[in-house]
Structures are given as structure tokens and as C-alpha cells.
Amino acid sequence: MNTFKTLDLLTIPLDGMNLIEASAGTGKTFTISNVYLRLILETESDIKNILVVTFTDAATKEIKDRIRRNLNKAYVMIDSLETPSSDNETIIIQKILRKSVNDFGEQYVKLAIKKAIINFDESAIFTIHSFCKRALDENSFESGQFFDTELISDERDIIQEITYDFWRKKFSEKNIVFGSLAKEGKLSPSKLISFAKEVLNKPLLKIIPDELPEELNGNYEQDMSLFIKNIKHQYASYLKKELYIQKKLNNIQYFDDLLMDLYQALKSDRCPQLTKMIRTSYKAALIDEFQDTDPVQYEIFNTLFNTKDHVLFLIGDPKQSIYGFRGADVFSYIEASIKTDNDNKYTLKTNWRSETNLIEGVNTLFKGENPFVLKQDIDYRDIHADPMSKGNIEPLMIEGDEPSNIVLWFLKKRNPTPKSKNPNKDEAADDSVKAVVFEISRILKLSSEGKAKIGNRPVLPSDFAILVTQHKDASRFVEPFLELNIPVVLQKTGNIFASTEAEELQRVLLAIGSPGNTRRVNAALITSFIGCNSYDINSFMEIDDGFEEYEKHIERFSYYLSLWHKEGFIQMFRKWLSEYHVRQKLLNLPDGERRLTNLLHLSELLHKAEVENRFGVTGLIYWFIDKFTYSEQNEEWELRLERDDEAIKIITVFKSKGLEYPIVFCPFMWQKGANISNEMELIFHDKGDIYLDIGSSDINKNIETASKERLSELMRILYVAITRAKNRCYLTCGKIGNPAANSIDYLFLRDGLKEENIVSSLIKKIKSCSEEDIRKAIELSIKDKPFLNLSLPCKDNPIRYAPFTEITPDKFISCKFNKRIDTIWGITSYSRLIAREKKEGSESLKNDEYQSDESNEQKIGSEVKSEGFFSFPRGRTAGSCIHSIFEQVDFSCKDILQMKNLIHAKLKNYGLCCENDLDNKKREDTVYDMINNVLHASLNSKIKDFSLSKLSKKDFLYELSFYYPIKKMTPEILKNIFSTYILPSHFNSKDFTEKIEDITFKPIEGFMQGSIDLVFQWEGKYYLLDWKTNHLGNSYEDYSYDNISKAMLEHLYVLQYLIYTVALNKYLSSRLSDYCYDKHFGGVFYLFVRGINPEISDNGIFYDLPSKEFINKFSKLCG
Template identity: 30%
Template sequence: MASPRILDPATFPLHGMRLIEASAGTGKTYTIAALYLRLLLGHGDEHSAHASPLDVDQILVVTFTEAATEELRDRIRRRIREARQAFVRGESEDHFIARLLREVPDHGQAARILGAAARNMDQAAIFTIHGFCQRMLKQHAFESGSLFETELEQDDAPLRREAMLDYWRSRLYQLPGALAAALLQLWGEPMKLLGDLYGLLSTDGLRLEPDLSALDLADEWQLQVARVDAFKQAWRQCDDDLLDVLQRGDLNGNSYRKTSVPGWLQAVEDYVASDQVLPDSRLAEILEKFGQSRLRDKTKKNGVTPEHPLFAHIEQLCEKWLPLRELVLGEALREVRRRLALNKAQRRLLGFDDLLSGLDRALASAAGPRLAAAIRVQFPVALIDEFQDTDPQQYRIFSGLYSTSPDCGLFMIGDPKQAIYAFRGADIFTYIQARRAVSDHYTLATNWRSTSAMIASVNRLFERHVAPFIFDEDIPFLPVQAAGHADRKPLMLDGEPVPALTLWHRPGYPVGKADYQQLFADSCASQIVRLLGGGARIGDRVLEARDLAVLVRDRFEAAAVQQALRRRHVPSVYQSGRDSVFSTREALDLYRILQAIQEPQQERHLRAALACSLLLQDADSLQALNDDERRWEGLVAEFIDYHQRWSALGVLATVHQLLERRNLASQLLALPDGERRLTDLLHLAELLQEASQQLEGMPGLMRWFGEHLQSPNGNSEAQQLRLESDRNRVTLITIHKSKGLEYPVVLLPFPINHRTASRALYHDDDTRPVYDLSQGRRPLRAERERLAEDLRLLYVALTRSVHACYLGISDLKQGNDRASVLPRSALGYLLLNGSDAEALPGILQQLGAQAGICLTAPPLDDRPLPAPAAGTLELGARTFRGRIRRDWRISSYSALSSQGPARDLPELPGLDLEVVADAREPDAGTADIFGFPKGARAGTFLHGLLEQLDFPRAAGEGLRELIRQRLALEGFDEGWAPVLETLVGDVLDAPLDDRGCACAISVPQTG
């Protein structure tokens, strides 16, 4: 495959299907904004320009999160304003805008176009993929066949749970007792079965292997029972001494120890005597040992093989065990999908996945070509941001829309090296499929984020391996160049530049995961203390805690680092908490406290509430309540007060009263984790208050609270833990959430940590997803895909840093096995490049000798961070030095028509005309030419006029003539003409709100 071309945003062709691969820090958003400007201005020659200039509502920009859409909208708006100012001034320091100035001849027209675009950016077609699909289904309801009245369900977890419970009841309750018992051994309750289906329900095009859909569970169970009964009958009728038969054979002594064989035969004897049909895993393994073929394989060379009809019977039995787990998983997947879709249809609900599948089905239907044509007319050009995170449905939608229309444009922008969201449906193999289908590939070659040394170090690390991302033909590593902007302000410590890449190496034998994690958590905290306490500087400013980020894989790694930082008095904050607030200790404590408030006369509830950690009662205080009856009565009276406040003002007011009365806020904040606990408490109180609006009384709310304690949902955005502080603190964040961010200094203490593939989900040669139903089998492809994603995670982590990055490296073992698992990790894969783990020290020595890379022992220092020097804090109000504009006011047509022309009013900026009506002194001798004719009223004239306009294309002489005709028809004086001309023109240019109405406009005070 040919190498991609370097992208020049000024000559990039604005039509056809094109792929842009933008490595980390190479200015992807800058490039999107540049292409956006060109589309607005119609810039380019006959080979690169779009067919015609486009408006902001004709350029579709799609990304994958709400936060990303807002960031893109703001960045594009700022870029448009910069370009407009440049066209007004005729000069710009930005090289791209300067080029536009040279190549766009009419600067005045360009400034007007960009000014209108900036004003209309609220109407810009910048959506999430789900938002785009939702709009298309609504706006083209007839073509798409979608319902007019549907409700978007943001969290369909309760619906999935309901569908699973329906399947469980309808299936399990009808099964024979022995089969139901066998199922309960596999999944003790329905939610465990639903957990095994997690991620599979929404996987498009999933193929199950093996495909058992043609088998009936009940029929297969009867056949299994018959085979087992026949074997048990044969075993009972056997009078031979099987132990003697086995001992007379020449079996391998290691596989068939004399002390083990009698116990194995006894286990089979117990199985035959029981009612059990399917053996557990241990018993199944024992039975396989007595299969005739296994005994033959384990016989010594030229030895005698033990033979008996029962051994052949056992072998036949083991070859035909009922695949119960596989059968139920396949059936449950089909049934839960069907029931989930039926429940949504009956309730007219749509989940986020349904928006994609709905538009996908509509485009594949008979009306699909008509729908696709309508969407292309609406959006001639589409820019798909973060395209590496696409999935088969998303790619089908956009390729189906644009692949057959070369005059339109589909620009897919992303970086396959940063495709790290497989857990939420992103499919790198869909990206690979799209990359192979698109012939025009472009890339961005210059990194604008990091220092030259940092970029060179990352390049060296990934260039060590010939296939650094495994799928090297489709995901190549192309070294990027350094822009050098960050070099101007280097990171210095003790007067010396800090190395770009520091490798902490613990030599010696492989260590366990716990020891590895503890060692490098301490090393990480020690290095942070050294940087912050040693006066490290970036250019002229002192390095601050907020400049440092510790990247981790999960909350357990974050907790280890946070604990080490806390011992050294370093403030930190974890920014990736996806745990539900209902799974915290504070949730259970608050539940007990509210139980006591609901029933303050119940002594057991009061004692349970007082014993919880949230009320901060020590043993002496609790004992005093037992010894002093008056103190106990005072406590009951206090909780009765809380009960009355709850009844009158709600649960949120009650929690606030509790905090104030017991001074809990200040006491909690004095604890090491007090901010976290107080944040969780207030978060819970807000959720309870919101839920109380829909529930009846205290019992209903407490029932709701209890249900959420039992089933917390970390995927619900409302339940996710909130950030406890945004002050100057060291940031702890997962690698997944750090994508797109940058930090001056990055610490990656656990890059060797990894998890083997948790499920046998992989892709076949046709890039179609396959799920192997067999329990315990992990195809090599699944593990290979896991390693490939870990390599992309490592790339994302290393490219977050601007100046310096620290890595913790040690040989690693798994469990009690002393064998190294280092080659299975992403960093080990790159470093070893096929070598054994014993070669690691020599490899690191070679790497550490290169410029910008430092090899050193892990720093271990328990010294705390020095407290900042105490100074006198003087408080005072800030002085306002801004300028308030006084040349405008908010007005309306009704105010203008009732009060006369704006030029007659006093200069009272910011006030509506009706507010200052009393300030006018009307001249009784002068006729009010701006008064309404008899029978007319405010609003009717302008509304009637707008109805006649060819909205929004009326302009110029046509608009003036229409206004004069309408004035004459209504009996108005011609003095209204210039006022209405300006007013209607502003209305036509005003942005629309979500109801399609024109927003408020600003009437210049100059008249």
C-alpha cells in the first residue's frame, strides 16, 4: 500500500472520499477548522475547491462525545473570527490565513461571509454520531419510516435487565429439575448471565462459534440424560477390578501416580451413585483420564495399554457432553435481543444504539436512495472526527451516503494508533476496512505539542519493532517531526534539563503484580516530591502540581499512587472515577441515617446511624448515650426535627441541616479523604432530592434508595463520582480518559501491567467479529488483538507529555509461576522485539545511552513535600477595569411600534424601550406617524410581512418593495420603511432557537 501524502490544508481536495491520519499532537483540530474555512469561502482551484461555497448548516462535522462537539464548535468559531478580522485588516500572522488572504480576491465579501458564519455558529451542523442519526430520523421521518413520537432512553440498562429477567423466568421455570439445577451451577442468578452477554448484545454482525442455533435445549438434554444413564448402568454392572486393570498396565508414572488413581476411581464411583448428569470441571477432567485413547497415549513405549469396555464407554461419553453453557449463551443472546427490541417498540423508546441501527436500516430499505439523496442535499460535505473509533454501522451509514457521489465530500479524520475504545463498541477492523477501501490517504507530519527530545524518544521506542502495532500493513508507525515550539521553554531541575524519557528499572528476578505496583507507586510519589520540592521550572515559571499527570489503567492503580502521595503530603485528584456514587461507603451510611430520620422512634435505626462512620462518633460518645438517658432523649428529639424538616422542605434541606447542626463539613474536610467523602454525600443528597419529585413520601424514596444501593450503575452519567476539587493538585487519570489531553510532565508507573483477553472475542479474516462460546478457551487471535490494543494504549500514554515522561519497568510474573510474562505486555513487546526477558537489562542499557533517554534505578524517598512558606494573606475586592459598552439596548418590534423611533429615546443602555417609556415627552401637536391604524395590534404587521417573505432568501430591492407594499396596504406612514427594513433584515439573520423561532436581536442605539 502506498504511503500517505503530507496534507496541505490549503490544497486538500474538498470532494470525494478521503482519509486523513493525524498522529498525536499534529494539529487535527486546526486542520478541521482550516478545511471548514475553505468550505465557507469556496476556496481552491478547479481540482481542490468544492462545487460551491457552503453555509455552516451545510457542513456536517461528526464526532463521538458531547464534550468534543462543544470543543470543536468553539474552536471553529474562534478560527472564523480570526479569519474575519484578518480579512478586515488585510493581514495575518497565521500562515494559513495569510495564504487565504493572498488567494481570495474579494476581502470584503469574504469578511461578510465569515461574519455571517460566526453569527450563525449556533446553527452549525456539528453533532455527535448519535445526535446526527436522531436528527435525520426525525427530519426525514417519511423516508426513514421512523415513528414521530419516540423517547430517547439514555440508559437502557434497566431495559436489558428486564429483558433478561423475562427470558430467565420463561426459560428456567419450565425446565426439568436436574437441568435447572445444572443451569444454576453455571449462573447462580440472571444478572450473572447478563454479565456474560455484556458487550455482545450491541455488537453488530456478531458470529457465534460454534453455531448451535439449530439445536433444542430440551431435546439435547434428554439425549444427554440417556447417555449418562447408559454409562452409569454399565459401570454398576461391571464386576471387574478397574484399579487392578490400570495397575497392570504400563502407564506413565507422572500422569497416573499410584496414590492418585484410587481417588479418581472413587470420584467416578460417587458420580455414578448420584443423580448428577453433567460433571463439574474437575470430574470431567478425571473422566477424560480414563478414556481409552488417553490411556493409549499415556502408555510407555512398548508397554501394555490397560483396556476395558468401560474405558471405551467413558471416551464416547466425554466426546458427547452436552454443551450446556454454549447452548444457553447463544439462546440467551438471541432471546434477550428480541425481547429488548420488543420492549422498546412497545414503549416507543430508543437507545443510543437504536439511533444508529434505525438510520442504517432506513438507508438499506427501498426508500434508502431517496433518503440518502435528501441527506446529501442537506449536507454536501461531511467531516468525521475521531474516525478510528468507528464501528461497522457507522461506517456503513456514511459510506452509503457519500461513496457514490464524488461531487460531495466525506473526509474521515483520525489516528488508528489511538483506537483504544473497543470496550464501548469501537472497532479498529472497521477502520482497517475503510482504509483499504479509500485510495486517497493523507497524513499530518509535524507534532506541535511536545519537545524535540520527547518526540525523538517516542519515535526511537516504537521504531525498535518492525510491527509496533502488530497490524503493520494497516496501522503503520510513521515518525513525526518536531515543530520545536515547546523547546523554547525547557523543563529544568537543579539547573539541568530534565531528560525527555526516564526509564526506572528494577533488575533481577520477576516480581509479582502487587510488589511491582507498590514499588513504582512509591517511586512515582518520590519523583513528584522531588520535582515539586526541588523548584523545577518550565521556562520562567515554577512547575506546579497541576502540571503533573499520573496515567493508570484502573482505579486500583490510581489508589496505590494516591496512597503513596498522601503519605508524602502531596495533594492529588482522581479524574476518571466511573464508579457509581451508590457503591460508596457514604451511600450506605446515608441510607442508615435517613432510616433513622424516617423512624426516629426506632432505637435500632438510631443506633445503626450513630455507628456509621459518616457521623464521626467515637466509642466514648456512643457509650455516653448508653449511660445518659437525657442525652439519648436529646438525640431522639434531634432526629425528630430532621424528620419534620424532611416532611416540610425535602431530603436535601435535611442533609444540609444535619451537616450544619453537627458541624460535619469542617470535620470531614479535616480528614485525609474528607473532600471526597463530602462531595459524595452532597451528590447523593442531590440525587435523592431529584428522585423525590417523582416518588411518593419517605417510604417510596427509601425503597428507591435501597434498590440503587443493590444495583449501582456506573455507566449512568448522573451516578458517576464527581470531581472533589479543581485546585492545584497532581492529576491521576486513566489512559483512556487522557486521550486528547496534554500535560507538561507524565508519569506512567505501571506500563508492564496488563490483562490477558477476558473473553474469546476476536475478528476473522473478513474482519467480522466472532465470539467463541466455549468456556475457558482463549483463541490466539483474541490475545493478539488484546496486545494490539495495549500497544495503542501505550502510544496514547506516551504522547500526552510535553516535556518529560517516566516509565516503571521490571520483569513481571503471574501468580506463583516464576515464568516471566513481560513479553505479553505492550512495553515488553516493543523492548524485547522477540527476545527473552533475560535480554531486558542489555536492551535498556542500549536505549538509555541515546540522547533524551535516561536509565536509572527507581527513586525511593519517604520525605514529604515541604509545606509552602506561610505568608500574610490580604483580602480585598478586585477593582473593575473593564469597559461597559453603552451603544446598544435590547428591543422588540412591539416596543418600537408603541414608543416611536429609537432616536427619540434617551440614552439608557441595556434597558428595554418599554422600561424607559415614561422618559419620553410626547409632542401633543405632532401626529404619531408610528402609531398603529385602528384595529391593528403589536405583532400582526411584522408577522404578516414575514409570512410573505421567501424566508430566508428575501433581500435587497425585493425586500424594500415588499415592505412599501405592506405599509400602504395596512395604512402606515412611509416613515416606517427604513426602520422595518433594518429590523426585518436582522430577524432574517438572527439564529433560531430550538423551537425554530428567531432569537432576540440587538437594535443599534444610533437608530
């Protein structure tokens, strides 16, 4: 039996494994902060030896800030320990400090806290992924990790590529059944990708049965179902295998791979050394939000820190485990609870958030038999509200009385008939929205009359929160509130790419990308951004002056395209935004703030994608269109808050966890049922393992188990929703739609259900009940509880809102900046040093390699008379594409298909595909031939038998970015340094001197910045390499050593590689203990890739080895 003791922060032992159950609002973060304080004072632990782990970046920041504030507060309080206080937090800290002062002395306590504050930047407070990455990186040898593995935030592109590869292979088998199912839409790549989420979200998931029969039995429906299951089984195996291979080949990791890599390392024969290394780093570990762990995470913490020499605190609340869709597994918490001694289980019983009567209401609803379905595994323990809780300090008063704290609105059928006596879901949702809108408008009207208050202040729109379970339900409320002049905001309730603004912006960008395409131009003109309608479009063609007006739009779009090519997306976007007065047009609409926020959010994402991926126009448009196909959510893609003033908040229950609001509405908790609707949801637990059943002989039994677990999660979601409220919470209930075993049904009808088939028993009970029976059951549950109220929702017309207007000064006077900004200090680069009188922008810091070729920008896809790779497009976009290919290509060239797939994808991403398939195939082949030539060319006769194809992954680094300090640099200083530089052969010293003399730039000090394309090592020497796509002519002769030397001189690449050499020299000096320039530095390669041919020695290949003396002299300038 689970027995929990009430936690006493002063006496809880600081040893062994301890489980702390922290119900909603009971001060979990405060508890962690003070356990942390006690560890600092009582265990002599250094701050970097106390590990705190939580699950999101936001939670990590919050807990870090809270611990820091608590330490600062404790330090200030040491000198006033006897000062009386009525604040509970202050009292607890005083008691901890008094005990430590008595045990260790005041001087020790002061020094310990002061040391922790000073060294707080070294604190080990991480997300779970950050902790695993740190553990792997710091113990890469013991964990068997590759060096310099790239961490990616999104693996969907890889999954999509593998899925389509699997799909092509299945089609190539020419299976008639497969083709038929694909044609009918019962099988598709998108359905397989959705299935992949289930497979990958739970890394220890076992799919049953292990094998499915291949034979068909003559029953069409059964045969098709069996065939689909077989395909899914094959796909799951193929996906896991290929995903592992692709990541290892490209030396990349997804966030969840960090967890699995550490988990597997701890399970391997390397475990003793690895655990020893990690354990010595930490004396104590506090795992926050433990209910959101999964079996992998639990096993990591249990293996590392459940020892007699460590302190381990697992802090969480199984009642709030609601993130199953992203891998959280409440059964990990349950297992930990079972394995923890009863003497080490604690619970927090005091709520600091809500009014006393609201907490009594929550106790009433959830106490009793099996409230969270999983019987004794998740118990409900009564809690009480502290008299000084936030809700009690500021109670809700309406018309002089404290209203019921939990309101249940019973939804009845609008026009009951003998055949249909309960409302359908659409009716119920519509009635719920109307009820919420009316109630909020009613309270705000009373507030404006001084009759509705929270504490001593009027109720404001920002005091209300509407919690939904689906993103689509959030938008139901926007228009009704705006019509009433009530401000409302959506908080993280959707994907920005699913918005109307995304769809309309896509139309605009397609028109700008093809200004000669009238269909696309027309589609753009009728967006809300531009504001034309169908009548306007017809007028352009029919009225005499109309076509002239139409031509102006086309000219504008053509100008925007040119601007996009020259200065990038964001400059074009700002110009379009200004010239079409888009801001003003959107803000004139009822939901204008929301729409403008979405548009600006989209522009930021597009700009970021362009910069990070070096997309051209077509490539960026393709990227944008591709995002519309993603059903998964990325944190960056969440809808942003359009305003943060006094507005009603509409938010999903999942995003609301950890937040609190005075008045909460939960209008749709009856929407989701526990009955399993398709096999992809058939995930269940059995004897410590997790399974996905796609057709076992026990499927009916497993459906009931999975349904039971689903109902438990729905109850937990309901608990989280209700406990967000400080003062009042509204729920809707009733006999709604077809019985589906929702959380509201179970809350009031759970008595007497059979435990072994609890979901089917509940559905059977609902079916047997009339609407009146259900109403009476609810009435009986809340009988004699004045803080719980059952009523019918009001259907009166809502009331228009007239907010208070505050008196503000007539004029605000802006402050004048009267200080001097030092323009000498800053960040510079090779490209900025040679920019001369050109406009200096941030782009010049990032695109050194493309400065020379911009004037040769060629229209993508146009015909060129030259042959082979000489005909490949020129300019920045083409250069970016080739660089990107070299960054990802396998130098060994073993997998030709993989290389060709990479080339195809990159040409598409960068908009470099030709108009027809034949020309496009030819272009892909020329790129392949060029890559092959470059990788197999002998780079230097002094390096025997060497080509890039002989390098393994561990021998090189891509895109080595650097910053190093420089003292004051002027053109004169630079010229003086180069007056002593010994040029490579083939260089004309007079021309070089003139080039250096021609450099002009403002004096600068600060940092030199750059990015080296490739650094590799061969036989103990390190080389830097730069790819150049400059077009010097249409034959290999044009890329002779003489000609590329002229190009090196013309564009002052000599200065570039000397800057890079200084950077690499500094880097190697810090990484190699016995580093010597002459011994370890091999030289510089600049590869003009258009002209490299393995059969023509040195063609297109520039090499130099700057002298040690000059590099040292140049380094001294840099400081």
C-alpha cells in the same frame, strides 16, 4: 500498501473521500477548523450544509468553539493579510485568506465569513447520536420512525427486567443442571447482564457457533461448560428480541438505537428516498475521531456521503483507538483506509505539543517491526516536533539541565530467591507507587529551591499527571501525597456509588426512613458524617444520661423523616447537613475535600431522581440502594473534581485522551495482559465481520486471534498514555508476575515473534528470559538515545512539600448590588395563581395536580377500613405513582402480565408496597382493577363507542409540557375575564364567583407554564385529559357528577383546564394548517380515577367544552 502524503492545508482537494491520519499532538482540531474555513470560502457552502460529527458532548462543544473562534479570527485578519506573524496558526489562516481573496475578491470573502459567523447557531456540528436523531426526526416518514419517540439515557432497568424474566422462565423448566449451576454461582442474573454488555455493545456481533449440541457426554466439566454456553446462546437471542419488543411497545429509544435505526433504514427499501433527503441537507461531512467508529457508524457515513457530489473527510488516528469497551472498532478505520485511494490519504507530521527529544523518544519506541501488532493495518510514521511546540517553548529544566524525556524504571524483585526471581504484581504496584511519590516530592523540593522549572516558572503540583488503567489504582496515591502535604485530585476515576460516602449516606437514609429501628440508627451514628463510635453507642445504653442523648438522635431522625415527607429530600438533607455539622467534620479529615465533594454530588443525584421520578421516601431509598448493583458507568455518576487549583491530577488513560500535561507518570502499564482469561472476552474479527466465540470447533485458533487484537489495543493504550506528555514521561517495566503479554513486554521484546501466533510466542519468550535478559533487551532498544533513560526507581523516603505562599491583600471587599430586580416578570402556573399567601417555590410549578390532596397524606402501608381502590393511600406520593403508571401502561390492555409487572415495579419504586406479600398482592390487584375500569369506561355519550382502550400509540401524547407568554396579569384582570365565563351545568355560580374573588397573587407577566397529563385525538378531534386521585369518599356514589363538580370548583380546576385549553389551542394552531377550534377541539376530561366504574355512566368523569369566544378572550390576555 498504505502510503500517506503529508497534509498541506492550502492544497488538499475539497472533493471525494479523504482520510487524514492525525497522530497525537499534531493539530487535528486546528486542521478541521481550517478545512471548514476553506469549505465556507471555496465551495459556496452554507454553514448548515457542512456537517461535523464527533463522539462526545464535550468534544462537540470544543470543536464548535474552535471553529467559531477560527472564523472570528479569520474575519478580523482580512484587513491585515500582509502583516508579518511568527504564529503558525495565524500564518496558515493568512495563506487561506490570501488565496480566496485572489480567487474570489475581498468583498466575497468578507461576506462569506460574516454570514457564517452571524448564522453560526445554525451550524451542523453534532455528536454521532445527535446527527442520527436529527436525520430520523426530520425524515420520519422516509425512515419509518414513530412520532414523539422518547429518548432514554439508560436502558439498564429494561435489560435487568428482561434478564430476570428469562431467569424465572429457566427456573420454571425445573432443569436440575440449571438449578445446580445457579446454586454454585456459575450462572446468575448478574453474570448474564455482564454478558449482555458484550452482546449489545457491538450491534453487528455474530455469536458462534450458531447452534450448540444439546447432548451431554458424561464429562462433568465439559458438560457444565456446554450447558452454560447453551444458556448464554438462548439468553442472547431472547434479550435482543425482548429488548426490541419492549422499546417498540413503550415508544422509547436508547442512544445506540438511533444508530441502528438509521443504519437499518439505509439498508431497507426506503433507502433511496431517505439518502436523497439527507444528502440534500449537506454538501460536505467531516467525521472527527474516526478511529472510534464502529461498523454501523462507518456504513452510515459511507452510504450517505461517499459520493461524487459530496466532500467527505475522515479524520482520526488508529493508534489512538482505545475505546473498544464501549463499542469503538479500529477495524472500521482499517476498512476505510483500505477503500480510500492512496492519493486521498494524508498524515499530519508535525507535533505542536511536546519537546523535540520526547517526540524522538516516542519515534524510537514505536518505529521498527510491527509496533501495533496488526502488521501493515496500523503503521507508525515518524513525526517531528515543531521548534515552537508547547514543550519546546517551555522546556523542563532540573538543576540546570534538560533531563531525559522518557524514563524507564526497572522494577526488581525485593528479595530474590532461587525459586522466585521476579516481583509479583502486588510488590510491583507498591514499588511503583513509592517511586512516583518520591520522584514528585523530589522535583517539588527542587522547585521550591529554584532548581526545577518549566520555562521560566517553578514546577507546580498541577504540572504532574498520573495515568492509571483501572479506577481502583487511582486511590493508591491519595494518602501518600496527602501525608506529604502535596495536593492531589482524582479526575473521573470511579463511580460515585462505589464510594465510601455512598455507603455511609445509604446507612443514614435508612435510619431516617426507619427512626424506630435501633440497628439502623446505630449504623448511621457511627458514620464519619455523625462521628460516634462503638464506645459512644454502648454509653448511650449504660450511662444514666446516655439514653436521653440517644433519644435526641432518634427525635432528630424522626423530624428529618417528617421534613422529607413534607418538603422533599433536598430540604431534609440540608437540615441534616447543618445540624450535624457534617461539612466541618469531613473537612477536618485528611481527604475531607474529596469526601465532601462526593457527599454533595450524591445529594444532587438523589434530588434529581426524586424530582424526575416523583419518588416518595421509600421509593428514593430503593432507587439509591439499586444503584449499588450497577457495575456500568454513567457520566453523571463519575467522581467529580474536588478542587481545581494547583494539584496533581490522577486520571485514567481513557479519560486523558485529548488532554496534555507537562510531566506524566504511567506506573501500571504492565498490569493488563493480552491472554484471554474467559470466553466473554473472546471477540475477534474475520473477513470484515465481528464474532463472539462461545464454543466453536475453531475456538483455539480464535483465542489467538482475539488475543492478538487485545494486544494491539494495549499497545494503543500505551501510545495514548505516553503522548499525553509535553516534557517528560515515566514508565515502569520489568519481569513482573506470571507472563501475560502486556504492552511493555511487547514494546521491547517484539523482534522475531511469529506473526501467526504472536501472543503465545511473546509469552513463551518472556518465560525463557531472566530478569537480566529483559533488562538488557531494554537497554539495547534505547542504546545511544540520551532522551531515553533506564534506571532503578529510588526507594528513599519522600520529601514533605512546602509550597510557595503568595502575598494577598488582607481584606477582600464584596461588591454591593445596587440595581433593581424586576419581580413582576417571571414564570407562573395554575398552582401559583391559587397559592394565595402560601410560600411560593419551584415545586409549585411542577405539581399542579397534587395541590389539593396534600393535606390528606396517609402513612404508607397503614390499614384503611375502606375497600378496593378507595383504600389506596392518598397524597402526593400516591398521586405521582398512579400518574406514572398511566404514563407507561398499554391502553389496549392486551398484555395483562406486562401491566401487572408495571404496577408491581411502580408501587415498589414509590414506596407504596405493603408490609406482607398478601396485602401487597391485594393492593396490586386493586390498582389493576382501577386501571382496567378507567381504560374501558365510556368517557362521554356524545362520543360513540369510545374508551381510552381504543387509542393506539400514535393517537396520544403524555405529559405535554408548555410555556406560553402572558401579558401583565393581576387578580382583578382575572376576575373580570371570568365574570363572562359560562359555567358547566352542576356548578354553583355563586360559589365559583366567591372562589375567583378569593384569589390573590402579586401582579405577574412573563410565561405561563404547565404540563397536560394526556392529549389524545379521536375521529379528528383533540381532547385534553387530567388524572385526579382525590379521595372524595369510600363508595362510587361519592364520585357522582355532582360531587366531582364540587371538587372541580373547590380546587378551581376550572382555571387549570382553561389554562391548559389555551395551551393546546396554541399548539394545534401551529401544527394543523387548517385548524379551527370548533372543528378540531373536542373538550376537556378530568377523571377522578377512584370513582370510575364502567357500569355506572359518567361516574368520576368530568367533561366540559369551553366556548371559542372565551378561549379567544383568555388567549388575548396571554398575548
